[in-house]
Amino acid sequence: MISTTTQLENYLLSVPQNIKSLSNMEFKPIQTKWSKKEILGHLCDSANINHQRFVDILTTTTGSVSINNYNQDLLVKVHDYQHSFKTGDLIIVWVGLNTQIVNLLKHVPKQQWELPCILENKQRVTLEWLVNDYINHLNHHLEQIFS
Ligand code: NI
Known part of the structure; x- marks a missing residue:
């Protein structure tokens, strides 16, 4: 898990610079598709x-934490990332949230990576699985932004 955390830490340095060099952040190919700015907002969500899921798993006193899905389109919509945020401000939010995640994960003892949680489809997974899933999701969207 050290490699995953290191990858995220490297992103904290590279992603802001790379996004600042893009000029098409607000372009929407079609109305129903997210712009790159909205994808960045989605990455903040x-x-x-x-982060809250990881904290819940690390601090639960009652056993397995249940992970609920969230309505990603609705979250992008209520924040109105396309109009209400400057890209620079979204970058600050993204870096802040992920700085907190990196520092949390850096201090997770080896055995706690095996802590369980239960997905909405009732699949039982571990904190390690969930963190990998978070990074894979991030990679997927960064590829979209930098394509
Ligand atoms: Ni997504």
């Missing part, structure tokens, strides 16, 4: 929600 994902960081926020997953």
